[in-house]
Amino acid sequence: MKEETVIKVAGLTKAFGDFTAVNKISFHVRKGEIFGFLGANGAGKTTAMKMLIGISAPSSGSANVAGFDVYTQTENIKKSIGYMSQKFALYDDLTVKENIRFFGGIYGLSKDRISQKSNLLIEELGLEKVANSLVGSLPLGWKQKIAFSVSLLHDPKIVFLDEPTGGVDPITRRQFWEMIYKAANNGTTIFVTTHYMDEAEYCDRVSIMVDGTIEALDTPKNLKSHFGSDSMNDVFLKLARS
Amino acid sequence: MSIRIDHISKSYGKVNALDNISIDVDQGELFGLIGPDGAGKTTLFRILTTLLLPDLGSASVAGYDIVADFKSIRKQVGYMPGRFSLYQDLTVEENLHFFATIFGTTIAENYDLIKDIYIQIEPFKNRRAGKLSGGMKQKLALSCALIHKPKVLFLDEPTTGVDPVSRKEFWEMLKRLQDKGITILVSTPYMDEAALCDRIALIQDGKILEIDTPKAIVEHYPKPIFDVGAHNTYLLIEKLNAYAHKHSVFPFGEYIHYTDQRDGFDPLDLREYLKKEGLRNIHIERTKATIEDTFMELAKQ
Numbered sequence: 001m002k003e004e005t006v007i008k009v010a011g012l013t014k015a016f017g018d019f020t021a022v023n024k025i026s027f028h029v030r031k032g033e034i035f036g037f038l039g040a041n042g043a044g045k046t047t048a049m050k051m052l053i054g055i056s057a058p059s060s061g062s063a064n065v066a067g068f069d070v071y072t073q074t075e076n077i078k079k080s081i082g083y084m085s086q087k088f089a090l091y092d093d094l095t096v097k098e099n100i101r102f103f104g105g106i107y108g109l110s111k112d113r114i115s116q117k118s119n120l121l122i123e124e125l126g127l128e129k130v131a132n133s134l135v136g137s138l139p140l141g142w143k144q145k146i147a148f149s150v151s152l153l154h155d156p157k158i159v160f161l162d163e164p165t166g167g168v169d170p171i172t173r174r175q176f177w178e179m180i181y182k183a184a185n186n187g188t189t190i191f192v193t194t195h196y197m198d199e200a201e202y203c204d205r206v207s208i209m210v211d212g213t214i215e216a217l218d219t220p221k222n223l224k225s226h227f228g229s230d231s232m233n234d235v236f237l238k239l240a241r242s
Numbered sequence: 243m244s245i246r247i248d249h250i251s252k253s254y255g256k257v258n259a260l261d262n263i264s265i266d267v268d269q270g271e272l273f274g275l276i277g278p279d280g281a282g283k284t285t286l287f288r289i290l291t292t293l294l295l296p297d298l299g300s301a302s303v304a305g306y307d308i309v310a311d312f313k314s315i316r317k318q319v320g321y322m323p324g325r326f327s328l329y330q331d332l333t334v335e336e337n338l339h340f341f342a343t344i345f346g347t348t349i350a351e352n353y354d355l356i357k358d359i360y361i362q363i364e365p366f367k368n369r370r371a372g373k374l375s376g377g378m379k380q381k382l383a384l385s386c387a388l389i390h391k392p393k394v395l396f397l398d399e400p401t402t403g404v405d406p407v408s409r410k411e412f413w414e415m416l417k418r419l420q421d422k423g424i425t426i427l428v429s430t431p432y433m434d435e436a437a438l439c440d441r442i443a444l445i446q447d448g449k450i451l452e453i454d455t456p457k458a459i460v461e462h463y464p465k466p467i468f469d470v471g472a473h474n475t476y477l478l479i480e481k482l483n484a485y486a487h488k489h490s491v492f493p494f495g496e497y498i499h500y501t502d503q504r505d506g507f508d509p510l511d512l513r514e515y516l517k518k519e520g521l522r523n524i525h526i527e528r529t530k531a532t533i534e535d536t537f538m539e540l541a542k543q
Contacts, residue, residue, distance in 0.1 A: 039405070040405040040406075040407050040408065041375065041376045041377060041403075041404060041405045041408060042375050042376075042377075043405075086403070139279070139280050140278075140279040140280060141278070141279075163403065166402065166403050166431075167278065167279040167399075167402055167403075167431045168278060168279065168431075169277075169278030169279070169280075169281075169431075169446065169541070170278070170433060170492075170534050170537055170538050170541075171492075171538050171541060171542070172278075174492050174493050177493055178476075178479060178493070181475065181476035181479065182476065184476070185476045195403065195404065195405055195406060195409075196432075197406055197495075198494060198495040201495035201496045202475070202493060202495075220496060221496070231495065232495070233406055233434070236406050236407070237406060237407060237410065240405070240406070240407045
């Protein structure tokens with residue numbers, strides 16, 4: 001069986017004036033893979049991700065996301081992916097149900113489908129008691145779990161997660177990763193950034209960006225053996241400090 | 243005693259942000275408040291820096307009472323809040339000058355204390371603070387919190403959202419400040435940073451779970467703990483959770499950390515079970531508990 005590739009990136013570059021934020025990066029991501037996209041602050045992760053989700057045009061190079069081109073088919077890309085970040089995920093001033101209805105509507109789901117998905121999501125996360133509470137009143141960990149489920153509402157091929165677990169308590173952080181595993185097991189591709197190096201170990205493959213280029217890309221196991229390290233934290237420190 | 247916190251409670255409406263908290267921090271100690279978002283860490287900082295009154299209990303900082311002597315405390319402490327709170331429209335140098343002036347001192351007078359840190363951002367001293375990168379903002383904020391030579395330094399989540407390299411550098415700076423005799427109370431959601439503190443308090447939902455040295459805290463972990471791995475992690479988690487004798491199952495980097503309910507647990511039993519459930523490449527090995535294991539065990543109860 002041939003493995004399906006859902007993200008193809010070749011020589012992708014983004015320059016702002018004299019500054020090259022992303023410098024000729026190339027990689028492939030397979031369907032159902034959990035792909036960790038790591039790097040220090042300012043290494044170019046966010047810039048690269050913005051190009052992949054179709055909200056920033058590359059300066060040069062090519063990228064194909066969920067079968068669509070990042071130059072010409074950005075609207076198709078946006079319909080085929082889910083996105084959540086630590087900074088923005090849900091509207092605090094809307095209830096859980098209202099958020100689901102809002103995002104369902106944005107993604108073009110029918111009324112019936114939204115209500116069906118909404119009930120399913122509330123049941124799966126055990127949110128019956130807070131379904132009509134404002135999202136702003138919920139603990140961060142709950143919000144992030146709901147936001148992840150909402151990003152999956154329209155059954156996207158790929159979900160982009162930008163530091164989804166920052167500041168979340170350790171138990172909820174693990175429940176969050178169990179949700180990620182489940183989604184990946186159902187064939188959804190996960191593209192995730194994190195500063196928790198133990199989370200890097202949960203990924204199938206990990207890339208590490210340093211100053212705009214990808215300095216390493218492999219399974220956590222191979223990276224550790226290649227760098228003679230016993231943890232991803234150590235691999236990261238060796239690469240990013242050199 | 244540099245910081246004495248005596249049965250402090252604080253609630254916002256129905257939410258108990260802090261519930262009967264007592265901590266003593268020694269002179270020159272690097273003390274960590276370890277807990278997730280919403281644990282009550284920021285509320286405690288705001289009470290100790292005299293920005294908020296507790297509902298119950300008392301506290302003193304550098305020998306001064308937080309209510310009666312609040313003005314003295316403000317002169318003696320440095321505070322770096324979680325949210326960047328310098329003046330974005332002032333330059334790096336202007337910010338530092340401003341903070342030195344309100345504390346009645348000059349940059350020159352205490353330059354020794356901040357030199358190590360400030361020297362790294364000095365090339366950008368004419369840049370507006372709002373235009374700095376995250377790591378540079380953090381260094382400027384720390385310089386400003388130190389410019390009046392405080393006896394006690396309060397740092398509220400200084401490393402949240404910061405990459406591992408910058409986090410490591412930040413902790414190296416803290417160690418050097420500690421060597422200069424400054425008492426430091428620092429909070430973090432990163433459990434791996436706990437190991438760098440002299441003592442820590444694990445805190446969740448406004449309650450203290452445990453206070454001790456990082457070493458003692460992991461030694462108190464009540465059960466033998468095992469690394470478990472197999473060809474399919476998702477399936478492994480599912481099957482471990484379904485195992486009748488499991489006590490806890492938590493993904494931990496490359497492996498799953500597993501503990502069993504039984505006293506005389508034999509890993510071979512688990513191996514047999516997993517084999518029957520269709521898992522391959524099974525790896526089971528005794529491992530050491532970490533601060534995070536302890537935190538989760540305590541938080542579960």
